[in-house]
Amino acid sequence: MTSLVCTNRSPIGRYNSSCRFQEIYSMLLRTFRSTIPAVKRMYSQIAAYDKYTTLKVTAPSEYVCHVELNRPDSLNSMNKQFFTDLRQCFEQISSDSSIRCVMLSGAGRFFTSGLDLKDAALLTSDQPDVGRKGLALLRGSITPFQESISSLEKCSKPVVCAIHSGCVGGGVDLVTAGDIRLATSDAYFQIKEIDIGLAADIGTLQRFQKVIGNDSIFRELAYTCRKLFADEAFKIGLISSIFVNKEEMMKFALETCTIIASKSPIAIQTSKKSINYSRDHSVKEGLEHVAAWNMTMLQSEDLIKAVMAAVNKEKPVFSKL
Numbered sequence: 001m002t003s004l005v006c007t008n009r010s011p012i013g014r015y016n017s018s019c020r021f022q023e024i025y026s027m028l029l030r031t032f033r034s035t036i037p038a039v040k041r042m043y044s045q046i047a048a049y050d051k052y053t054t055l056k057v058t059a060p061s062e063y064v065c066h067v068e069l070n071r072p073d074s075l076n077s078m079n080k081q082f083f084t085d086l087r088q089c090f091e092q093i094s095s096d097s098s099i100r101c102v103m104l105s106g107a108g109r110f111f112t113s114g115l116d117l118k119d120a121a122l123l124t125s126d127q128p129d130v131g132r133k134g135l136a137l138l139r140g141s142i143t144p145f146q147e148s149i150s151s152l153e154k155c156s157k158p159v160v161c162a163i164h165s166g167c168v169g170g171g172v173d174l175v176t177a178g179d180i181r182l183a184t185s186d187a188y189f190q191i192k193e194i195d196i197g198l199a200a201d202i203g204t205l206q207r208f209q210k211v212i213g214n215d216s217i218f219r220e221l222a223y224t225c226r227k228l229f230a231d232e233a234f235k236i237g238l239i240s241s242i243f244v245n246k247e248e249m250m251k252f253a254l255e256t257c258t259i260i261a262s263k264s265p266i267a268i269q270t271s272k273k274s275i276n277y278s279r280d281h282s283v284k285e286g287l288e289h290v291a292a293w294n295m296t297m298l299q300s301e302d303l304i305k306a307v308m309a310a311v312n313k314e315k316p317v318f319s320k321l
């Protein structure tokens, strides 16, 4: 049996190579043993997200989850399954205590080409009567698709959208329901619904104008369906940063998510709730809302930990939420 105790020192006091090997081996073993529970934890939890066939969900760092739109062959177009997956996935993330921030991106050469124009099940109904047809559409597509997109906004964790190449139609609905938008310099956004003969009905017409705060540009983009390129998207406030390529953008997105994930989950989640509420209410109502929340949240251990860490110039560690 090989002894792990090294006794064969050379005459000049240095370990010989087999001894060095044993030391390195033991060190690696120790590191591996201490890391493996964290890694196992991270990946076993993410395995619960394997069921989503149109999304790929991974854990790039502690408390950060990466959701990738994953139908690259059709440029991540949105079929019925996608809308179901998206909603269930974000509802799961919202109550998953191992996740504090979400990074959203698209696999392949395009972020998303919007509604799947080849999915016949999307906007059709076999009902003969117009009233029944209408209600079937409402119940089977419009309402569930609205709820699917809104699941990003309702998700208790911030969602950082990293957009490359093109973001068309339903893609604009999707990213305007997120918290932060980043884009590559070649990216464009297109409110394309009118071009396919419909009024956008799953979020763009409600959120876009609130994001950019410029009603005239918003209406121009919606009525003309013209492409809005990254530089202009930055100028009008749709995105907060532009990157030379996807790799750089993903690096920044992960850094941003990691910073968010290191902060008090109580403070982050209450802030998201308050920001969303305040967007749709008066200042007075917003203040009342956050006051009601903070009556409880100010009593959290997170506040004491964060204050103590700031005073002692240490990094606070917050328990799961």
Ligand SMILES: CCC/C=C/C=C/C(=O)SCCNC(=O)CCNC(=O)[C@H](O)C(C)(C)COP(=O)(O)OP(=O)(O)OC[C@H]1O[C@@H](n2cnc3c(N)ncnc32)[C@H](O)[C@@H]1OP(=O)(O)O
Residues within 6 Å of the ligand: 073, 074, 075, 077, 078, 113, 114, 115, 116, 117, 118, 119, 141, 142, 145, 166, 168, 169, 170, 171, 192, 193, 196, 200, 201, 202
């Ligand atoms: C209640 C409903 C609420 C939702 C409403 C949402 C509405 C919308 O999203 S409106 C916008 C709909 N989308 C479009 O109009 C875009 C259609 N696609 C394109 O114009 C082009 O594909 C695009 C400019 C995005 C990219 O062109 P490119 O030449 O670079 O690629 P393609 O060869 O066209 O595409 C590659 C393969 O992907 C398929 N594909 C692309 N987009 C869609 C789509 N939206 N739906 C289904 N399939 C799509 C395309 O057919 C190619 O497939 P294949 O020929 O099999 O290789």
